[in-house]
Amino acid sequence: MTTLTPIAAPDAPPPAGHYSSGIRANGLIFVSGQLAIEPDRTPRADLDFASQARLALANMLAVVRAGGGSPASVAKVTAYIVGVEHWPVFNAVFAELMGEARPARAVVPVPELHHGCLVEVECIAVAGGE
């Protein structure tokens, strides 16, 4: 029986509902949707799009790191954005935070997001050391 291991990420906002920040299972890390929320759970819908993207991606990478991974471990990112016109800015911030890593990616426009945020990101990474 494969074990699912919840990931608690001290540098990302703790879950606000019935879910884990991440799950490690079968050699993979599944990271929950991360919004532009400070680690103390203050929503930052007041920030501009670039700053929201930086914060959401930092939260995502904090969960990946807590699971033993790094940007280089990230296989697939799904980004939900409010307003497809933000695509170029999202891409620039993504390059900034991912560095050399170029995972598979989908950018999905949505009508709205929780707490009025403009961007949410999730990913599947490979568990480090396996």
Place this chain on the structure above:
Amino acid sequence: MTTLTPIAAPDAPPPAGHYSSGIRANGLIFVSGQLAIEPDRTPRADLDFASQARLALANMLAVVRAGGGSPASVAKVTAYIVGVEHWPVFNAVFAELMGEARPARAVVPVPELHHGCLVEVECIAVAGGE
């Protein structure tokens, strides 16, 4: 060559198009998007949000169970909801159906769903017994 095994789930609505209810592959179970549809395929867009969420999640878990899993096997859930204001109710119903299990999760607002439903859920689970 890894084999993909389609999952037929007697307790969930059968597929209405060119897809399988679920696929078992590489130690994982991939569950197709499940709407608020009765196992006899009657759409229940007439129900309130909580009842739709309960039905969609029951369908999802029926596919997981048919693949050999349980709520504890679910690694990641993606929920598409029409109206982010339903987030708290979705979370409460999710807790009710998942019990102790707290998978990774993303809740994604969308403008509409098939058959006029308000919620659709899909998941990736770990295949039991492996």
Place this chain on the structure above:
Amino acid sequence: MTTLTPIAAPDAPPPAGHYSSGIRANGLIFVSGQLAIEPDRTPRADLDFASQARLALANMLAVVRAGGGSPASVAKVTAYIVGVEHWPVFNAVFAELMGEARPARAVVPVPELHHGCLVEVECIAVAGGE
């Protein structure tokens, strides 16, 4: 340490941002969101929905094939469509391109897509020969 292998797909449009067309990792192939864009990167939002779906799915399958897979290797497809009324046409084109293969699938309505396209598809496949 598991290696992530970027997939370059000569028969699909090259990435237009900081991502790879696909990533092979842990026995899986993760394919980036594919739009109705010609392999030379000309967006084809001018086409009708069926033709856009055919092009986007052809791009997706080109990445799967470049990663060593085939339609039979595809475990899960997520399709984002603008206008849920296109569901039946999407399903018909999907059947046409996937043939015998019936993966798990979710069709997710969205308000808009990049370059004004009406459909975007992504998938997770099993890496061939493993």
